[in-house]
Amino acid sequence: MDSKGYLDMDLLRFSTAGSVDDGKSTLIGRLLYDSKSIFEDQMEAVTKASQRRGEEGVNLALLTDGLKAEREQGITIDVAYRYFSTPKRKFIIADTPGHIQYTRNMVTGASTSQLALVLVDARKGMIEQSRRHLFIASLLRIPHIVVCINKMDLVDFKEERFEEIKEQFEDFTSKLQTQDISYLPMSALLGDNVVSRSKNMVWYEGPTLMYLLENIHISSDWNRIDVRFPVQHVIRPNTDEFHDYRGYAGRVGGGVLKPGDEIMVLPSGFTSSITSIDTFDGPVKEAYAPMSVTVRIDDDIDISRGDMIIRPNNVPKVGQDIDLMICWLGRQKLTPRGKYALKHTTADVRCVIKEIRYKLNINTLHRMEEAKDIGMNDIARIQIRTTKPLFYDTYRRNRITGSVILIDEGTNETVAAGMII
């Protein structure tokens, strides 16, 4: 094993969504199997479990469906995380269920993904579920979408069928705001266009799925323009060696920080400059997302968790009246005018729901302005007012400074995922 090569690999997080019969488990099984990420004892356990259930062949879904309830009911309930790597990249798959009652799990899986795989059965073409997956991917601003038109073997590998389905999708995706969508004809079962090129579809000149996954350009998915450094923790050693040391620890949320940069601290508005950016391994010349570093500044200013370090010439929005698209995750319905705890970067505040603008039918994208009843899995646009100002960007501009969660103060459950408009 080449250890130097291993240190050069980068990381791609992608999500899949799908139901039992569209070949999702077969595809994941194949990616894991072909990259040698399934082990003999796992295969043996899955084979045994399949036999016990009286199933023909090996049910690869048993590899990913780890919970007792999932295995009993034969469905994916929760998000499962799977790992594989090739010499070029390491991959994290957030494998999520596709059914509407698990929209919240899809949203969860999508929130950390850079790429979404949408699977379609070539016999069925675009169905309601495909529209839902595409919509959630675009709502959560997953930068890259790959539509896998699967089971091409069952439509005689016909180019016309592929083109027909592609057109169905393009009609729909023109209403969405995702920039990068690829279409790929494949047979996950036979392996066509998964890792190796299909001999059955010579008319297709595009890349295989594995080539796409390995080569899609991802470093530009982070915001490198607007400096945003939410302060997570203050480091004060109080030792003889580091007597006056005071550093602000956090994970870069956007832009590039360098020693010598003029900075401003929110909410105080004080300005200063960066004296050094520290890590355990020594100071660094620059820090960018998603690095975890410790920033020291020139002046003795009172800074604590929840504050944000920015550049004076590039200030985020500061405000208390905030418009959100939310996905409701809680079992109890949203309480109109209700009060919730809110987390945004490292800040904790409270908020009140001021207005429910509309609920979205996620199959048709129709806005239901009369519908004020927001329950689990619903997508809605709302306006809130926070107890203290947030320093934020729109979710479109920055996924880190543009996202919030709402928490029920009675149960402490996370009840909504919010994207700032």
Next chain:
Amino acid sequence: MISYNLSHLKELEAEGIYVIREVAAQFENPVLMFSGGKDSITMLHLARKAFYPAKLPFPLLHVDTGHNFPETIAFRDELMKKLGLRLIVGHVQDSINQGTAVEEKGVNASRIRLQTTTLLEALEKNQFDAALGGARRDEEKARAKERFFSHRDDFGQWDPKNQRPELWNIFNGRKRMGEHFRVFPLSNWTEMDIWQYILHEKIDIPSLYFSHTRSCVVRNGIILYKSDVLPEIEGEEVKDMEVRFRTIGDMTSTGASLSDADTLEKIIDEVAATRMTERGGRADDKRSETSMEDRKKEGYF
């Protein structure tokens, strides 16, 4: 144009540091669970990075089953001395003596289940509200569904069907009195990531991980060290074998593998070529299809 690109190991490191700092910020009395195995050693390394140049803002907790390898305990004590860390040890033997845990009988007796009792007792006695653990999602299928911040009720139990959704990198550590969290900063690491990181960062690990000769028995295809605490089976052949351990647990249930890998580079080659998962040699996982899920529900980490 300069390319700002983090390697995947650097990204995992940054994620782990972020999670550990979040624990220090969100909880009043956290603790880091240290077993002396490679994962908790790696987690400790990340924790030192997270607060540098300050000291760790929380102590370490080791649940000693009394069946630990002596090498693990010696390694642990030396590391604590070298780094000047505060260690709390919870003894399974104490739980047995006071009657809160009951020793299993027979040749397959193990103290794995009993650890849960001792762990929960130690958390309660010290009033810890968050326990950092080195578990990884790629280890086991029930762990694949774990959150970074895993909520436990006042009995320490995990309710897999009722987990809080975890979005972006916003972690919800709110809880009621008596409840606590298990937090897993290495969730997204694989076994290979751990080894490559240990090599790259030159992290010390116990000698058990490297190939050595020891007296062993083979039971149900699993190679076990014939220690004093392993129940005897009459007529069983004990022989010297060249082995190493891929994971470190109890002497009674951790299987060794035949190996001549005596350097980190050789271990990495071996891990890359192997066709068995690392927990494949853990008798504790083989008790049933869902033994890990069952143990986790009871409060295991």
